[in-house]
Amino acid sequence: MKPSDCRKFESITVDWAPEELSESQSDFVANHEKSCQACRMAYRAQVIGLDLLRGSACTVDATEISANFEETVVRNLRVQKKRDSWGYWWPAGLGAAIASLAAFAAMQLVSGSASFKPIFYRGQEARNNTSGIMRSLSTVREYNR
Amino acid sequence: MSEFVSTAVTSEISAIERQLVERVKRGDEYAIRALIERHRLRLIRTATNLLRDRYEAEDVSQEAFLKAFRTIHKLRDDRAFPGFLYRICVRLCMDRLRSKRPEVAELDPSVPHQSNSVDTRLVIDRLLELLPYDLRTTLVLREMDQLSYEEIAEVMAVPVGTVRSRLHSARLRFRTIYLGEMGQL
Known part of the structure; x- marks a missing residue:
């Protein structure tokens, strides 16, 4: 028994169902099964496993389906259709437009208000203070001399 | 007629x-x-x-x-x-x-097995859980839903060759896992 035979056996048995095999393939499989225990076990496991898999296929009856299955789909579809339409979103859009207008107006009010001038004066004051400090420094220097 | x-x-x-x-x-x-x-x-x-x-x-x-x-x-x-x-x-x-399932889990040997027919479905469920989702889908569509290779290819939006190779891998892995599972019983 050659390892290449085991590979060939595996390839044939994995890819084809027993009824799909040609005569020569069937003969090869039968002969190899007799001579190689490992391949025989693997093949049987595959046949039994796949049979169990097919046997465990779901068999749902119409009576087992939840009563509101259809209704849930139709209701969700109605909701989604409503959401897709402009009619659903226009109150939110209007609200957003009003809010952005209000925010814009508030910003305009703030930038044009009296609070801007003190900032300018504070800057002027700062410059005045700086020149005062410079003057004090020069006085100190003259005193030191 | x-x-x-x-x-x-x-x-x-x-x-x-x-x-x-x-x-x-x-x-x-x-x-x-x-x-x-x-x-x-x-x-x-x-x-x-x-x-x-x-x-x-x-x-x-x-x-x-x-x-x-x-x-x-x-x-x-x-x-x-x-x-x-x-x-x-x-x-x-x-x-x-x-x-x-982002990754393939291993069978837990600590889980006790009961070798009666009632548990067959559970065993199959666990075997399928150990397959990656694409191999599992291909295997289920072929073996349970009896779809042809071409139909599976269309449903999964892959070439027929990919279906063939996935089915090969799925069956191979399925039988290896099944053998391992039976060995533990």
Whole structure:
């Protein structure tokens, strides 16, 4: 028994169902099964496993389906259709437009208000203070001399 | 004769289906309900097979219907609605599986096994949980939903070659895990 035979056996048995095999393939499989225990076990496991898999296929009856299955789909579809339409979103859009207008107006009010001038004066004051400090420094220097 | 009758019935069904889809596009709620009635069983079955959870499967199926009806105007061929709906459902299931398990867990040997037929389903559930979501989806669609390679490729939006290789890997891993699991019993 050659390892290449085991590979060939595996390839044939994995890819084809027993009824799909040609005569020569069937003969090869039968002969190899007799001579190689490992391949025989693997093949049987595959046949039994796949049979169990097919046997465990779901068999749902119409009576087992939840009563509101259809209704849930139709209701969700109605909701989604409503959401897709402009009619659903226009109150939110209007609200957003009003809010952005209000925010814009508030910003305009703030930038044009009296609070801007003190900032300018504070800057002027700062410059005045700086020149005062410079003057004090020069006085100190003259005193030191 | 019976073949002729079956062809006639099939074409009649697809004509009804097409009419219903046209009416859904116009917003007819009765047609929406009729389409849900026609397709919900198959959708829930597939979703349950993939997710292994009935309640989650119902949830995903409802989501699939919702998504399908919202995007139904994209459907060019009205007869293609079942495939369109099924694709959406499988992809939603894959999204759920992907988000559920970012990495492959190992079997926990400390968990006791009971070797009776009642537990077969649980064993299968655990085996499937050990497969990565793409291999698991391919295996379930092939073995449980009996889809062809081409159909799986279309549903999963991958080439047929990828389906073949995924199925090969899935079966190989499935049998290795199954052998390991049986060895522990």
